[in-house]
Amino acid sequence: MSGGMALHVDGLTVAYGTRPVVRALTLPPISAGTVTVLVGPNGAGKSTVLKALAQIVPSSGTLKFGDDDLRLLSSRDRARAIGFMPQTVPPAAELAVIESVIVSLQAGYDSADAEKRAIAVLRRVGIAELALRPLDRLSGGERQLVSLAQTIALSPPLLFLDEPTSALDLARQYDVMRLVRSFAAEGAAVVLVMHDLTLAAHWADSVIVLNNGRLHSAGVPSEAITASMLQEVYGASASVETIRGRLFVVPSDPGASANTDERKKQS
Numbered sequence: 001m002s003g004g005m006a007l008h009v010d011g012l013t014v015a016y017g018t019r020p021v022v023r024a025l026t027l028p029p030i031s032a033g034t035v036t037v038l039v040g041p042n043g044a045g046k047s048t049v050l051k052a053l054a055q056i057v058p059s060s061g062t063l064k065f066g067d068d069d070l071r072l073l074s075s076r077d078r079a080r081a082i083g084f085m086p087q088t089v090p091p092a093a094e095l096a097v098i099e100s101v102i103v104s105l106q107a108g109y110d111s112a113d114a115e116k117r118a119i120a121v122l123r124r125v126g127i128a129e130l131a132l133r134p135l136d137r138l139s140g141g142e143r144q145l146v147s148l149a150q151t152i153a154l155s156p157p158l159l160f161l162d163e164p165t166s167a168l169d170l171a172r173q174y175d176v177m178r179l180v181r182s183f184a185a186e187g188a189a190v191v192l193v194m195h196d197l198t199l200a201a202h203w204a205d206s207v208i209v210l211n212n213g214r215l216h217s218a219g220v221p222s223e224a225i226t227a228s229m230l231q232e233v234y235g236a237s238a239s240v241e242t243i244r245g246r247l248f249v250v251p252s253d254p255g256a257s258a259n260t261d262e263r264k265k266q267s
């Protein structure tokens, strides 16, 4: 943890038109040096919360990092302070991968050494070999990794990542989660939206459960991810098992095991 700094979200409210989507949301302080995962059903308001934190959508309420009011930052200071990775990767401009990272670097710094720094960022994300490839000729997963590289380029102390592993294969998911932990180890406060609760439980320090634009519960993964929460918030029948000290969400749909038995019989 870096000196007890924390992100404070108090009374956050967001409306699209006249429809409130996030309602007076107050979160537990999100400490620098930790990974927090925001979970909840489709439409709960997770992406909207991240966008409000990154000030991509207008909102009201308090947003502070330590003593700094995030709403008062200049656009350059904001680019240095906040990295936001959207759920949907923006349409590919006609740029090479390395150029897209240089553009992100230039949002916060003068361009000295930008190329060298961009290469270091691509290495860190494990995609240096893509440097000269045009963005619009990448696979979905490659494109998502480039989006992550753009987001972390300026090493911001606040990282907001919306489903950063959704297009990735299993090994790459683990790579990205390891990377996320390393940003936290270097002092960042990282907030991710994720749907995979088992993956979230393995990597997060805290889990925040959103339901219908409000805080349902929050805590360490074993406190927040429970069978009763899954039933209440998702309407899902599942149990939460601990295997070798790790938490797993296991569906209790009897149809699922019947299918498995059926498959065994057939093979």
Ligand SMILES: Nc1ncnc2c1ncn2[C@@H]1O[C@H](COP(=O)(O)OP(=O)(O)OP(=O)(O)O)[C@@H](O)[C@H]1O
Pocket (backbone or CB within 6 Å): 016, 021, 040, 041, 042, 043, 044, 045, 046, 047, 048, 049
């Ligand atoms: N630009 C927009 N204009 C109007 N309504 C929106 C807009 N974006 C989202 N919404 C609505 O706001 C609510 C919250 O959406 P949001 O994307 O924050 O949910 P989410 O929890 O991230 O969902 P998902 O898990 O499906 O990505 C939804 O009802 C959605 O339809």
